[in-house]
Amino acid sequence: MNKRSTESNELLDAALDYAARGWPVAPVHSTHKGRCTCCQPDCSSPGKHPRTRNGVKDAST
Numbered sequence: 001m002n003k004r005s006t007e008s009n010e011l012l013d014a015a016l017d018y019a020a021r022g023w024p025v026a027p028v029h030s031t032h033k034g035r036c037t038c039c040q041p042d043c044s045s046p047g048k049h050p051r052t053r054n055g056v057k058d059a060s061t
Helices: 003-020
Strands: none
Touching: none
8 A cells, every 4th residue: 555545544544533423524635745635826725724615614523
């Protein structure tokens, strides 16, 4: 398994554990090769902002 897959699995496992505890989980962008996955060239918060329009309001358990 490559490093990226291992990291993704660890994040998924953590998110599922949090949800099982009743803690809300919201998807956020990550970084790849130093760039944010939102693909905005001028992103001011690479890998540190919600993937969804409503941000934390879209969190679920």
